[in-house]
Amino acid sequence: MVTKQLLKGLPEDADLRRADSLAREIFSDIANKWALLIIEALGERTLRFSELRDEVEGVSHKMLTQNLRMLERNGLVDRKVHPTVPPRVEYTLTEPGRALRTAVDVICGWTYQHLGHIESARGRFDA
Amino acid sequence: MVTKQLLKGLPEDADLRRADSLAREIFSDIANKWALLIIEALGERTLRFSELRDEVEGVSHKMLTQNLRMLERNGLVDRKVHPTVPPRVEYTLTEPGRALRTAVDVICGWTYQHLGHIESARGRFDA
DNA sequence: CCGGATCCTTATGGATACTG
DNA sequence: CAGTATCCATAAGGATCCGG
Secondary structure: OOHHHOOOOOOOHHHHHHHHHHHHHHHHHEEHHHHHHHHHHOOOOOHHHHHHHHOOOOOOOHHHHHHHHHHHHHOOEEEEEEOOOOOOEEEEOHHHHHHHHHHHHHHHHHHHHOOOHHHHHHHHHHH | OHHHHHOOOOOOHHHHHHHHHHHHHHHHOOHHHHHHHHHHHOOOEEEHHHHHHHHHHOOOOHHHHHHHHHHHHHHHHEEEEEEEOEEEEEEEOOOHHHHEEEEEEHHHHHHHHHHHHHHHHHHHHOO
């Protein structure tokens, strides 16, 4: 992730390398379609599990729970269980989660801005 | 991607829905680990295939070519083949590619900034 | 309503070998 | 050196069921 020169093997690089590998791990966790779409869907508001499933279209029950667990584990979303019957579980972005969301926003905006460019690039490539 | 109300089925929504599904497709393409790491690695400079493989650590030959083709098809990278022997192929971010890179930069920065928070969140979760 | 577990089918991705 | 193709193990992901 960080430039290659960090990997020269000097003694004091030890914790830098450790940080780097941790960063890679986290990056691999969040740099996936569903995680990013969930973060984007949560936006500013709190959503229940079933609302999220409607909001993030195409996501399966399994992928949703799986990614929510991962995001919760990494401290990006907060999971609040209301002990009612039927149960009510709400998901909210934490502060770091909201910070990351702004980056996801940029990507979404970028996508819409470049639809035209991408479509024509595809046309050229496929020819 | 865009809010659900766009899907109400009114006639004039037709091309909005089309744009939306195209955006989803593009998003699915680029929202993956290797694509983002390649974009980040390309940064401002031009790199050869073999340099990229060294730079993006852990990427296999197959994943690299596969993602490079995809990025080229979507007009994010430019592929320049020098007809020498041995061949020399250079990859460069296009203007849209560089625009997206700034968003990827933000994600990378975010990751390093929140290493501590994430580590302790994991500690709590795993307990 | 939420979530875990199971089964089962695809898709992903690595290793390898071969071409220009 | 760069790219394609093939083979193959394993992981991802959908469907379904049951339990709290």
